[in-house]
Amino acid sequence: MFLYSTISGPENVPAQDASELLGIARGLPRWDALIIVAENENYPRLHVTWHEGHGFVVHCFEDGESGGFFLAATTSFSSPEIEIEMGGQALEKWPRQLFGDRELAVEALDFFLKTGKQNGTQHWVRTDAFPREIVWEGREGREAWEVSREKKDRKGD
Numbered sequence: 001m002f003l004y005s006t007i008s009g010p011e012n013v014p015a016q017d018a019s020e021l022l023g024i025a026r027g028l029p030r031w032d033a034l035i036i037v038a039e040n041e042n043y044p045r046l047h048v049t050w051h052e053g054h055g056f057v058v059h060c061f062e063d064g065e066s067g068g069f070f071l072a073a074t075t076s077f078s079s080p081e082i083e084i085e086m087g088g089q090a091l092e093k094w095p096r097q098l099f100g101d102r103e104l105a106v107e108a109l110d111f112f113l114k115t116g117k118q119n120g121t122q123h124w125v126r127t128d129a130f131p132r133e134i135v136w137e138g139r140e141g142r143e144a145w146e147v148s149r150e151k152k153d154r155k156g157d
Contacts, residue, residue: 001039002113007032018109022102026050031085036112044116048105054082055099058108059127060118069124071108073097077125080133091135091145098130 004015006028015021015036025034025048037045043066047059058071080093100108104122111119118124136145 002036002116003039004034004036006034015113018106018113021109022048022050022056022105025056031087036109038116044112046109046112048109051082051084051099054096055101056105057084057098058100058105060108060112060124062117068127069118070098070127070130071100071104071118072123072125072130073100073104075123075125077131080131083135088142090137091142093133093135095131098125 002015003012004021004024005011005013006024008029009032021034021036028034028050030052032049034048035045036048037043043064044060044062046061047057049057051057056071059068060066060071061068074097077095077097080095082094082096082099083091084094085091108119108122111117111122136142
């Protein structure tokens with residue numbers, strides 16, 4: 001059996017229906033995540049986040065040795081273009097192929113809930129194996145980025 005939790009809310013709720021779980025993920029604040037994990041275990045685990053206008057990001061860890069794999073719509077990637085904030089620690093740009101539609105995410109989640117594994121008929125990419133652009137990292141990087149954005153905004157007036 002799998003359970004789900006969120007950063008902001010419920011903990012250890014039985015995870016049964018993929019569509020229902022995606023609805024929960026879609027309703028979470030931008031900074032939150034749906035975390036699905038095997039009962040009384042740390043692994044396997046799956047993280048799901050919703051990004052308005054872009055889709056679902058699904059990140060799977062089959063065991064404690066895994067660095068994680070992201071669900072991808074294809075095996076080839078565009079240039080990084082979609083901004084994604086990493087828990088307030090960094091802002092990166094990722095390729096659009098890492099943001100899946102509901103159908104892609106339901107298929108991955110259904111399979112995971114049955115097996116605790118990634119669906120081998122879908123495309124998965126290692127966490128460190130896709131093109132990304134780091135916009136800023138850490139507090140100092142964020143503050144410098146915010147100042148530069150403010151200056152650009154003032155010049156545009």
